[in-house]
Amino acid sequence: xxxxxxxxxxxxxxxxxxxxxxxxxxxxxxxxxxxxxxxxxxxxxxxxxxxxxxxxxxxxxxxxxxxxxxxxxxxxxxxxxxxxxxxxxxxxxxxxxxxxxxxxxxxxxxxxxxxxxxxxxxxxxxxxxxxxxxxxxxxxxxxxxxxxxxxxxxxxxxxxxxxxxxxxxxxxxxxxxxxxxxxxxxxxxxxxxxxxxxxxxxxxxxxxxxxxxxxxxxxxxxxxx
Ligand SMILES: [Zn+2]
Numbered sequence: 177x178x179x180x181x182x183x184x185x186x187x188x189x190x191x192x193x194x195x196x197x198x199x200x201x202x203x204x205x206x207x208x209x210x211x212x213x214x215x216x217x218x219x220x221x222x223x224x225x226x227x228x229x230x231x232x233x234x235x236x237x238x239x240x241x242x243x244x245x246x247x248x249x250x251x252x253x254x255x256x257x258x259x260x261x262x263x264x265x266x267x268x269x270x271x272x273x274x275x276x277x278x279x280x281x282x283x284x285x286x287x288x289x290x291x292x293x294x295x296x297x298x299x300x301x302x303x304x305x306x307x308x309x310x311x312x313x314x315x316x317x318x319x320x321x322x323x324x325x326x327x328x329x330x331x332x333x334x335x336x337x338x339x340x341x342x343x344x345x346x347x348x349x350x351x352x353x354x355x356x357x358x359x360x361x362x363x364x365x366x367x368x369x370x371x372x373x374x375x376x377x378x379x380x381x382x383x384x385x386x387x388x389x390x391x392x393x394x395x396x397x398x399x400x401x
Contacts, residue, residue: 189253190279191271192263194240202236237261252281252309256336268345274352278309279339284359285309310335312355320354322347 188195194202205224208217214225221235241259244250256279257263269275277283286307289295300307302318313323314333326348330338338348 187253187271187276187280188240189244189250189257189260189263190269190276192260192269194236195243198236198239198243202232250280253279256339266339266342268342269339270349272349272353274356275349277356278313278352279335281309283309283356285312313338313351318358320351320358322351322354326351 193199201220205217205220208214208220209225217224224232224235227235237260241261244254244260257266263269269279274283282288286295286300287298288308290298298306298308300311300316300318303316305311305315307316312319313335314327314330316323326338326344327333329341329344329347338344341348
């Protein structure tokens with residue numbers, strides 16, 4: 177039995193790495209081509225053996241997009257990057273754990289915690305507004321100073337537009353880091369719940385949390401005492 181370390185699929189768009197099953201199909205097709213077995217390669221991806229590397233890349237992106245479009249999950253990420261080519265165009269977006277949490281909405285936000293019954297309501301405790309990433313970046317009062325800097329720069333008040341500005345990215349990613357840090361959750365209930373949630377997620381989906389992300393969530397919510 178082969179165990180493959182994989183990641184929650186919605187992250188493929190933000191991380192800009194193809195989902196593991198598409199990667200595997202492409203590896204297999206390439207393998208058959210190098211072994212001089214074009215029919216086997218073409219049975220995996222139609223016409224694969226006759227394509228050049230640019231055509232193959234195109235096919236990969238199309239399959240990747242179809243796969244993303246076919247799911248109702250990952251709405252927050254898809255609202256920012258409607259397709260994989262848009263994501264790859266924003267090459268400056270480095271997928272750190274803070275970036276991933278803010279762009280996917282799976283982080284220390286009222287909406288996320290409420291959906292997982294880790295919070296009583298989805299709104300911000302400071303201002304009563306809906307507490308999701310877009311709101312936090314553009315509306316919340318209780319944010320790091322760097323966030324006000326971003327608000328002055330991005331007129332459209334859209335997270336999608338904010339990440340498209342390469343020159344603003346260093347400020348934005350710094351603000352993300354400060355925001356996630358400032359929202360460190362100290363309550364024991366949440367510490368335990370989040371840990372349980374991660375274990376439950378792994379069991380239900382048969383997936384391991386990506387090591388870096390899981391660890392950083394764990395470290396942040398469960399500081400060594
Ligand atoms: Zn707020």
